[in-house]
Amino acid sequence: MSVKSTAARSSRGGAKRRGGAGRKPELVQLLTPEGERVEHSEYSIDLTPEELRGLYRDMVFTRRFDGEAVTLQRQGELGLWASLLGQEAAQIGSGRATRPDDYVFPTYREHGVAWTRGVDPLNLLGMFRGVNNGGWDPNLNNFHLYTIVIGSQALHATGYAMGVAKDGADSAVIAYFGDGASSQGDVAEAFTFAAVYNAPVVFFCQNNQWAISEPTERQTRVPIYQRAAGFGFPGVRVDGNDVLAVLAVTRAALEHARSGEGPMLVEAFTYRMGAHTTSDDATRYRLDEETEEWAAKDPIARLKAYLANEGLADETFFAEVEAESDALAKRVREGVRAMPNPEPMAIFDNIYADGHALVDEERAQFAAYQASFEGSEEGAAR
Amino acid sequence: MSTATAPASAPAARKPATMAQALRQALHDALADDASVHVLGEDVGTLGGVFRITDGLTKEFGPDRVTDTPLAEAGILGTAVGMAMYGLRPVVEMQFDAFAYPAIEQLISHVARMRNRTRGAMPLPITIRIPYGGGIGGVEHHSDSSEAYYLHTPGLHVVTPATVADAYGLLRASIASDDPVVFLEPKRLYWSKADWSADAPQGVPPLGRAVVRRAGRSATLITYGPSLPVCLEAAEAGRQEGWDLEVVDLRSLVPFDDETVCDSVRRTGRAVVVHESSGFGGAGAEIAARITERCFHHLAAPVLRVAGFDIPYPPPMLERYHLPGVDRVLDAVARLQWEAN
Ligand SMILES: Cc1ncc(C[n+]2csc(CCOP(=O)(O)OP(=O)(O)O)c2C)c(N)n1
Ligand SMILES: [Mg+2]
Numbered sequence: 001m002s003v004k005s006t007a008a009r010s011s012r013g014g015a016k017r018r019g020g021a022g023r024k025p026e027l028v029q030l031l032t033p034e035g036e037r038v039e040h041s042e043y044s045i046d047l048t049p050e051e052l053r054g055l056y057r058d059m060v061f062t063r064r065f066d067g068e069a070v071t072l073q074r075q076g077e078l079g080l081w082a083s084l085l086g087q088e089a090a091q092i093g094s095g096r097a098t099r100p101d102d103y104v105f106p107t108y109r110e111h112g113v114a115w116t117r118g119v120d121p122l123n124l125l126g127m128f129r130g131v132n133n134g135g136w137d138p139n140l141n142n143f144h145l146y147t148i149v150i151g152s153q154a155l156h157a158t159g160y161a162m163g164v165a166k167d168g169a170d171s172a173v174i175a176y177f178g179d180g181a182s183s184q185g186d187v188a189e190a191f192t193f194a195a196v197y198n199a200p201v202v203f204f205c206q207n208n209q210w211a212i213s214e215p216t217e218r219q220t221r222v223p224i225y226q227r228a229a230g231f232g233f234p235g236v237r238v239d240g241n242d243v244l245a246v247l248a249v250t251r252a253a254l255e256h257a258r259s260g261e262g263p264m265l266v267e268a269f270t271y272r273m274g275a276h277t278t279s280d281d282a283t284r285y286r287l288d289e290e291t292e293e294w295a296a297k298d299p300i301a302r303l304k305a306y307l308a309n310e311g312l313a314d315e316t317f318f319a320e321v322e323a324e325s326d327a328l329a330k331r332v333r334e335g336v337r338a339m340p341n342p343e344p345m346a347i348f349d350n351i352y353a354d355g356h357a358l359v360d361e362e363r364a365q366f367a368a369y370q371a372s373f374e375g376s377e378e379g380a381a382r
Numbered sequence: 383m384s385t386a387t388a389p390a391s392a393p394a395a396r397k398p399a400t401m402a403q404a405l406r407q408a409l410h411d412a413l414a415d416d417a418s419v420h421v422l423g424e425d426v427g428t429l430g431g432v433f434r435i436t437d438g439l440t441k442e443f444g445p446d447r448v449t450d451t452p453l454a455e456a457g458i459l460g461t462a463v464g465m466a467m468y469g470l471r472p473v474v475e476m477q478f479d480a481f482a483y484p485a486i487e488q489l490i491s492h493v494a495r496m497r498n499r500t501r502g503a504m505p506l507p508i509t510i511r512i513p514y515g516g517g518i519g520g521v522e523h524h525s526d527s528s529e530a531y532y533l534h535t536p537g538l539h540v541v542t543p544a545t546v547a548d549a550y551g552l553l554r555a556s557i558a559s560d561d562p563v564v565f566l567e568p569k570r571l572y573w574s575k576a577d578w579s580a581d582a583p584q585g586v587p588p589l590g591r592a593v594v595r596r597a598g599r600s601a602t603l604i605t606y607g608p609s610l611p612v613c614l615e616a617a618e619a620g621r622q623e624g625w626d627l628e629v630v631d632l633r634s635l636v637p638f639d640d641e642t643v644c645d646s647v648r649r650t651g652r653a654v655v656v657h658e659s660s661g662f663g664g665a666g667a668e669i670a671a672r673i674t675e676r677c678f679h680h681l682a683a684p685v686l687r688v689a690g691f692d693i694p695y696p697p698p699m700l701e702r703y704h705l706p707g708v709d710r711v712l713d714a715v716a717r718l719q720w721e722a723n
Contacts, residue, residue, distance in 0.1 A: 130698030
C-alpha cells in the first residue's frame with residue numbers, strides 16, 4: 001500500500017537544488033587559504049600589526065587549550081569534551097567583535113568565544129569533568145553558560161535583546177548555534193521574534209558541515225544565511241576559517257543591531273575537524289578526503305602565512321606564542337587535576353529563591369543519612 | 383500489520399547478548415516483518431544512533447525505512463503523526479531523555495489524544511524510543527528520568543524493560559501495539575548482558591504485565607528499568623539483615639499491573655517503591671496510592687519510596703548521592719516498622 005509510493009516519492013528532488021536556485025552562494029573572504037589579503041566590496045577591515053598578532057595568539061591559545069582538553073579526556077580527567085578544532089577563526093573573529101557590554105549566548109563548543117570574553121579556560125572544564133553544570137558566573141563576562149539543548153539559547157538571546165532595546169541601551173546580543181540547530185523550531189521562532197521586535201541580536205551560525213553524523217544537506221536545501229531573507233532581515237555567509245572576514249562581518253552585524261536596525265544572521269562557513277565529541281567516532285560517517293580538503297583551509301596557518309609574508313611577525317614572536325600556549329596548557333592540566341570535588345550537600349542549594357519545605361526536608365534527611373556512615377570505610381552510599 | 387509472534391522455526395541457542403543488541407534485533411525483526419514499520423530519528427542512519435541501537439539497519443532496509451531526520455524533535459514526532467495517519471507504523475528515536483521535550487506538545491496534544499478525538503477512526507501506532515535515566519556520568523540533560531510526565535498523560539502506554547529478554551519482547555509488543563507507546567530504555571543497562579535468543583518462548587510478553595523477579599516473604603521492592611539491578615542487589619544484601627525481599631519489575635507503568643503488585647504486597651505486608659526520578663509527583667506516588675487503596679488491611683507499615691531527590695539532576699560527580707542505591711533501599715526497608723511485629 002502506502003509504503004511503496006512513499007519510497008518512490010522520497011527519492012525525488014536531489015542534489016541539483018542544493019545551494020539555492022543554482023546560484024553559487026556568496027562567501028565573504030578577506031584572507032585566502034594561502035594567506036593573501038583580498039578585498040570585499042561590502043566588508044573591509046584595517047587592523048594594526050599588533051591586533052593581527054593578537055588574533056593569531058588567540059587562535060593558537062584556543063587550539064592548544066582545546067587539544068589539551070581532548071588529552072585530559074583521554075586520560076580520564078574529563079568525562080567528555082566537544083572540540084572546536086577547525087573553528088578557531090569563526091570563534092575568535094566573532095568573539096573579538098563583541099564589546100564587554102554585549103551579551104553572548106554560546107553552545108557547548110564555544111571555547112574560543114569564551115576566551116575572548118575573558119572566561120578562564122579552566123572554568124570551562126568543570127562541567128566536562130562533572131563537578132558542576134557550568135563553572136562560571138554568566139554576569140561576570142556577559143557570557144552565558146553553555147547551552148546543551150540544541151537551539152534553545154536563540155530564543156533566550158532574542159528575549160535578552162528585547163530587554164536591551166526596551167532600555168534603549170546601545171549594546172547588542174549574539175547567539176551562537178550550529179547548522180543542525182538551524183532545524184529547530186526554537187531557532188525559527190527566535191528569527192520571528194527578533195524580526196518582529198527589531199531586536200538587537202546577531203544570530204551567529206557556525207556551519208561546520210556536520211551535526212554529529214548528519215551533513216548539512218539533512219538540515220537545509222538553501223544556504224542557511226539565505227533563510228534570514230524570509231524573516232525579513234539580512235543574512236550573510238562568511239568564510240568561517242578567515243578570522244579577518246569573520247571579525248569584519250560580525251562587527252558590522254553587531255553595529256547593525258546596535259544602531260537600531262534589528263537582527264542579522266551570520267553564517268560562518270567552517271568545518272568541524274574533529275569528532276563531534278570525544279564520545280563520537282567520525283570515521284563511521286565521513287571520509288578522510290573531506291577532512292583533508294578542509295585542513296588545507298586551516299584558519300591558523302593562513303594567518304601565520306600572512307603575518308610571515310608581510311613581515312608583521314617574526315620567528316621570535318611565533319616561538320613566544322608557542323611557549324605561552326605551552327604554559328597555558330600546563331596551567332590547565334594542573335588546574336583540572338587540582339579541582340576540588342563538589343560537596344554532596346550542594347545538590348540541595350539554589351533550587352528555589354527561599355527556603356523550600358520539601359527540599360529542606362530532604363536536605364536534612366540526607367545529612368542525617370550521610371552522618372550515619374561516619375566512621376565506616378566508604379563514608380558514603382553504595 | 384505485524385503480529386509480533388516469534389517465528390515458528392526451531393529455537394536458536396541462547397547466546398550472551400547486551401540489551402542494546404536485543405533492542406536492535408527487535409527493530410530489525412519488526413522492519414523485516416512489517417513493511418509499514420519506519421524508523422526515524424537523529425543520527426539513526428549511517429551512524430546507527432549514538433547508542434548504536436539502529437546499527438546497520440539503514441544499510442539493510444534502506445534510508446527510506448530507517449531515516450536520518452533534521453535536528454528537530456517536534457518535527458520528528460509531528461511528522462510521525464502524519465505518517466501514522468497515512469498508514470505507516472513509525473518508530474521514533476529521541477536521542478536522550480531531555481531531548482524529547484521539544485516534542486512534548488506533539489505527544490500530549492496530538493499523539494495521546496488522536497484515537498479519542500477521532501472516536502477511534504485514527505489510531506496512532508507510534509513507538510517513541512527514549513534512552514532515559516542516569517548513572518552514566520553524562521553532562522547536563524543526559525540523565526533525566528522523565529516517566530512521570532508521560533504516565534500522567536492519558537492515551538499513552540509507558541513501557542520500560544529492565545532485562546535483555548524484555549528489551550526485545552517489550553519493544554516488539556510496543557511496535558505491534560495500535561496505541562502510541564513511550565518506550566523508555568534504561569541507558570545504563572544498554573551494555574548489561576544475559577544469555578538470550580530472539581525466539582525464546584518468553585520473546586513477546588504482553589504489555590501491562592509486571593513480573594516477580596525474586597520471590598521473598600518479608601517485604602516487596604517494586605521497581606522498573608534502571609533500578610531493577612539495584613533492588614536485586616539490595617535483596618541479596620538484605621539477607622544478612624534477616625530480610626527475605628521480593629522484587630517486582632513493573633515493565634510497564636501504563637497500563638499498570640495492579641494484580642501482580644497487590645498479590646505480592648498482600649503476601650509480604652510491606653512495600654518500598656524504588657525509582658530514579660524525583661519522588662514528588664513521581665511514579666512511586668501513584669503506586670503507593672494504589673497499594674494503599676487496594677491492600678490497606680494487609681499493610682504492616684506505610685508504603686515507602688526511595689527516589690531521586692526533588693532537585694534538578696546533579697552533575698556527574700554527585701549523581702551517586704541522588705540515585706537510589708543499595709544502602710538507601712535497605713535503609714527504607716529498615717524503616718518498615720518491624721518492631722511492631
Ligand atoms: C534538543 C536536542 N536534541 C538533540 C541533542 C543531541 N545533540 C547534541 S549536539 C547535536 C548536533 C548539533 O549539531 P550542530 O547544531 O550543527 O552543532 P555542532 O555540534 O556541529 O557544533 C545533537 C543532535 C541535543 N543536545 N538537544
Ligand atoms: Mg554543526
